[in-house]
Amino acid sequence: xxxxxxxxxxxxxxxxxxxxxxxxxxxxxxxxxxxxxxxxxxxxxxxxxxxxxxxxxxxxxxxxxxxxxxxxxxxxxxxxxxxxxxxxxxxxxxxxxxxxxxxxxxxxxxxxxxxxxxxxxxxxxxxxxxxxxxxxxxxxxxxxxxxxxxxxxxxxxxxxxxxxxxxxxxxxxxxxxxxxxxx
Amino acid sequence: xxxxxxxxxxxxxxxxxxxxxxxxxxxxxxxxxxxxxxxxxxxxxxxxxxxxxxxxxxxxxxxxxxxxxxxxxxxxxxxxxxxxxxxxxxxxxxxxxxxxxxxxxxxxxxxxxxxxxxxxxxxxxxxxxxxxxxxxxxxxxxxxxxxxxxxxxxxxxxxxxxxxxxxxxxxxxxxxxxxxxxx
Numbered sequence: 001x002x003x004x005x006x007x008x009x010x011x012x013x014x015x016x017x018x019x020x021x022x023x024x025x026x027x028x029x030x031x032x033x034x035x036x037x038x039x040x041x042x043x044x045x046x047x048x049x050x051x052x053x054x055x056x057x058x059x060x061x062x063x064x065x066x067x068x069x070x071x072x073x074x075x076x077x078x079x080x081x082x083x084x085x086x087x088x089x090x091x092x093x094x095x096x097x098x099x100x101x102x103x104x105x106x107x108x109x110x111x112x113x114x115x116x117x118x119x120x121x122x123x124x125x126x127x128x129x130x131x132x133x134x135x136x137x138x139x140x141x142x143x144x145x146x147x148x149x150x151x152x153x154x155x156x157x158x159x160x161x162x163x164x165x166x167x168x169x170x171x172x173x174x175x176x177x178x179x180x181x182x183x
Numbered sequence: 184x185x186x187x188x189x190x191x192x193x194x195x196x197x198x199x200x201x202x203x204x205x206x207x208x209x210x211x212x213x214x215x216x217x218x219x220x221x222x223x224x225x226x227x228x229x230x231x232x233x234x235x236x237x238x239x240x241x242x243x244x245x246x247x248x249x250x251x252x253x254x255x256x257x258x259x260x261x262x263x264x265x266x267x268x269x270x271x272x273x274x275x276x277x278x279x280x281x282x283x284x285x286x287x288x289x290x291x292x293x294x295x296x297x298x299x300x301x302x303x304x305x306x307x308x309x310x311x312x313x314x315x316x317x318x319x320x321x322x323x324x325x326x327x328x329x330x331x332x333x334x335x336x337x338x339x340x341x342x343x344x345x346x347x348x349x350x351x352x353x354x355x356x357x358x359x360x361x362x363x364x365x366x
Contacts, residue, residue: 034219038265072278073269079262082221086256095255097281 013139071099106168123171196322254282289351306354
């Protein structure tokens with residue numbers, strides 16, 4: 001990672017996970033940056049990174065995550081955090097009980113930015129939403145998201161090591177790391 | 184209404200409905216003002232009104248609307264417009280098929296603002312979400328919202344006259360009108 005970069009997130013879970021994925025400690029800064037409605041996850045992450053650099057005047061690492069439900073045309077997407085706050089992960093499973101299509105895509109964008117340059121990593125994991133929450137590890141909607149490569153298990157039914165090798169967030173940070181090494 | 188006030192909305196449906204409720208023509212200005220995530224409908228409307236006055240330098244009328252599902256702890260609230268864009272009103276009915284609680288609250292805030300003063304009207308209508316879309320009038324989620332006073336009919340099964348006398352938007356504009364007349 002860029003020396004001196006701080007990870008800007010309000011989520012201690014994301015912070016711990018990013019440290020595990022990257023295998024190094026990251027300084028966390030809790031800035032509550034307003035996010036606009038109606039934007040895709042890449043645009044939200046870009047705006048967040050730019051705002052964080054302006055405020056902090058140091059290199060920053062940010063991420064934004066989206067969960068796109070096929071049955072709902074991609075909703076809630078980046079707005080999934082508000083569904084989690086309002087109703088928790090079990091609601092995701094129940095929302096889809098009225099639909100036959102339970103497919104979902106987990107999409108993460110990680111951005112490293114300093115005053116001039118920006119590196120973008122993206123991770124996309126197709127999967128589906130379980131009929132009910134299963135498992136105890138992870139956080140957020142890990143208990144209901146079944147990645148296509150997981151043999152039917154939710155993220156929360158895996159060890160942190162397994163999830164953090166192949167999750168949407170792991171792929172985004174790995175992709176970001178490759179971009180940096182290519183410089 | 185305040186002389187010279189323009190109605191700032193991107194929705195021609197809301198424009199026509201506001202004219203019917205108020206019984207007078209309103210000049211519409213289509214400004215796409217960014218709205219922040221995670222705010223209540225009153226705060227969103229206030230920020231929109233302030234931004235519109237700054238941009239236009241004339242008195243403005245704005246409204247924002249929220250649909251709060253009891254089974255989802257109030258979600259999607261003001262974010263309902265993104266669910267409508269992504270999946271349409273039938274999705275609201277199907278989302279709740281996994282829940283026994285179909286209660287919903289329609290909540291509208293209408294604000295008139297000039298450079299110095301602000302008048303706020305609020306309209307709240309309790310109701311529920313129909314099992315499937317019904318009716319042909321109105322727009323947006325009118326086909327699935329059954330107001331508590333409607334004898335089981337959706338907004339879309341009523342005449343525009345009936346809806347526009349008692350709807351969440353009608354109540355908000357009526358409340359705003361009262362505030363103005365009290366001056």
